[in-house]
Amino acid sequence: MQLDHIKARSGTFDLSATLSVEVGQRVAIIGASGSGKSTLLDVIAGFLTPVSGSVLWAGQNITAKAPGARPIGILFQDTNLFPHLTIRQNLALALNPGSGRLRAGDTEQINASLARVGLEGFAERRLSEMSGGQQSRASLARVLLQGRPVLLLDEPFAALGPALKVEMLDLVTEVADAEGLTVLLVSHDPQDARRFASQTIVVEAGQVSPPQDTMTLLDNPPPGLRAYLGSG
Numbered sequence: 469m470q471l472d473h474i475k476a477r478s479g480t481f482d483l484s485a486t487l488s489v490e491v492g493q494r495v496a497i498i499g500a501s502g503s504g505k506s507t508l509l510d511v512i513a514g515f516l517t518p519v520s521g522s523v524l525w526a527g528q529n530i531t532a533k534a535p536g537a538r539p540i541g542i543l544f545q546d547t548n549l550f551p552h553l554t555i556r557q558n559l560a561l562a563l564n565p566g567s568g569r570l571r572a573g574d575t576e577q578i579n580a581s582l583a584r585v586g587l588e589g590f591a592e593r594r595l596s597e598m599s600g601g602q603q604s605r606a607s608l609a610r611v612l613l614q615g616r617p618v619l620l621l622d623e624p625f626a627a628l629g630p631a632l633k634v635e636m637l638d639l640v641t642e643v644a645d646a647e648g649l650t651v652l653l654v655s656h657d658p659q660d661a662r663r664f665a666s667q668t669i670v671v672e673a674g675q676v677s678p679p680q681d682t683m684t685l686l687d688n689p690p691p692g693l694r695a696y697l698g699s700g
């Protein structure tokens with residue numbers, strides 16, 4: 469994925485980015501609150517049209533494509549599932565947004581995606597009857613069902629507590645590696661970056677830096693990042 473001389477504006481906030489992320493990479497995005505991390509994801513996902521510059525995937529310019537037509541799946545902290553529906557109904561809606569009716573092959577696909585996230589046998593369970601960790605797994609199953617090659621994660625596991633968060637990041641790592649997904653993870657926690665991503669993008673006051681080696685960056689952070697990390 470490439471961001472080529474992107475300039476974007478959200479209200480009075482300006483963002484600029486030129487970078488490229490290799491296919492199959494897992495990359496963390498870190499930066500202070502309000503620095504522009506979500507704005508960057510909005511540009512990549514197509515929720516915010518840049519003023520200038522291009523978003524490219526596999527050499528194709530996707531800047532003008534609607535969010536649903538992009539090769540991108542998104543996982544936010546708010547679960548993307550309806551609490552009163554069963555997991556099967558929720559996933560059927562993800563496959564067939566209009567009707568939620570199951571077509572030939574859908575059940576197998578749903579069962580396979582539940583198995584991939586360790587939720588075999590949960591299809592008839594309502595979301596409201598599941599733990600926070602199980603709900604996170606179900607929302608991951610939903611986004612995986614879309615079969616998009618790029619996954620954007622905006623602090624999706626922040627509410628889970630440290631042990632469960634690590635478990636979910638490891639699960640995403642396993643699935644992403646097995647399927648060759650390219651993953652961008654926004655996080656406030658440098659430990660997430662160390663655990664999850666060999667490369668890290670720093671966002672500072674709307675300026676997006678290209679990916680750098682995570683360990684090198686965090687072991688010897690530049691002044692702006694050092695202040696944000698609170699490391700002296």
Ligand SMILES: Nc1ncnc2c1ncn2[C@@H]1O[C@H](COP(=O)(O)OP(=O)(O)OP(=O)(O)O)[C@@H](O)[C@H]1O
Binds near residue numbers: 479501503504507
């Ligand atoms: N429509 C808007 N009008 C004015 N300012 C906006 C608008 N949308 C976003 N901003 C500002 O843009 C900046 C970047 O916001 P963004 O949500 O991308 O930051 P972030 O790094 O994701 O922050 P956080 O870590 O707190 O989620 C913020 O200062 C925000 O207040």
